[in-house]
Amino acid sequence: MEMFDLKNINLYELFDLNKECTESDIKKAFRKKALIHHPDKNPDDPKAKEIFQKLSKALEILTDEKARASYDKILQAKIDREIRDRKFDAKRKKFKDDLEQKEKFAEQVTIIEEEERLKREIERIRKEGSKQLEEENQLLKKKLNESINQAKSLSRGNNVIKVKLKKRSKDSNIIITDELIHKNFKHFGSILSIVKMKKSALIEYEHYDSLKRIAANCPKGFEFEILNVNRCDSTTEVAAAENLENAEKSSNNNNQNDNSKVQQETALPTVDKCDDNDYEEYILKRLQEAEQNKRKQCTKEV
Known part of the structure; x- marks a missing residue:
């Protein structure tokens, strides 16, 4: 049994005795308990050995005059501390409750202050305009222009x-x-x-x-x-390019009307927001529409 355990175990209670018992009382109680918890008598009980070791160690301490005197001091100190704790428990509890209430109030004040600060920051962003959104709009416009130019070039061949x-x-x-x-x-x-x-x-x-x-x-x-997309000979610019140009103009108008909002939908999907198959299908669809429009125009001219 370790010294740490002695602080948390009342050795007298192991024998169902109190501090005023004699050495003879301790030995008699040990023999009675040992007969009950001896490992040889309880081979299937894993706790029997542990209990028997505690009883043996307690017997050694309580039957040695100096060891018992030292242990009694430790035990008495523990008893005195428990008495003090019970005596001042109500007072400590009130102090603890008061402290927790003050901490809770302080937290609420902090939360309210931060909420007000956040409202002010949101209002500032609304008035000044978000630079982040502005940069995203510019980047979106750039990618739209690149896609439009690429689609125009591809649609001519x-x-x-x-x-x-x-x-x-x-x-x-x-x-x-x-x-x-x-x-x-x-x-x-x-x-x-x-x-x-x-x-x-x-x-x-x-x-x-x-x-x-x-x-x-x-x-x-x-x-x-x-793919080899066929077309009708004509000097008229293909309809796909016109559609893409309209998408660009629509994007520019939306950006001018409201700098605080990012355009949610565009006529042309960008590489960042769609996979390769979606993008290719979009380009091919535009080319097919352009060829259909050209055929109609060629038919009218004839």
Whole structure:
């Protein structure tokens, strides 16, 4: 039994005795308890050994004059402390309750002050305008312009091919860039324009033969799909470009009317807000609409 345990266990109570008992009383009580809790008598009880060891240690201390005197002082100090605690318990409880109430009040005051401060900051942002939102608007406008210019360029041509990185390619971590496209596809022919995503790109060539050469000898690690969008000869600007320009104007008007709001919906999805397939489908849809409008216009002219 450790010294720490002695502070929390009343050795006399182990024998159902009090402090005034004699040494003879202690030995008699030990024999009685030992017969009940002896490990040999309780082989299936894991606690029997622990109880027997406590009884043995208590017997050693309480039957030794000096050890018992020292223990009695420790026990008496513990009893005196418990008496004091009970005596002043009500007073301490009141003090504790008062302290907790003051702390709670202080917390409430702090929360109220912070709420008021937050309201003032929100009002300041509303009046001055958010620089963060302003920067986001500018970035959105820039990406819209880039997408519009790319779509315009792509919509003027016939010889379009979609290339993308193979999923099981060793270079699957590579992202499509202009440098990567030119490195792998420039030797097939003159490239007019590129619309690139993370893992795929739409490439417009000057001649259809370039698409045939890619089909015959596609660079390693790439897959391809020939799109070859046909069009009716006309000098009129394609409808897709006009639609994209209208989307840009709409975005500019919304930004001018309310700098504090970011435009929630745009006519053109940006690379940041859609995946490659969505973006490609959007471009192809616009090209198809442009061709349909051109055919109608050509029919009217005839």
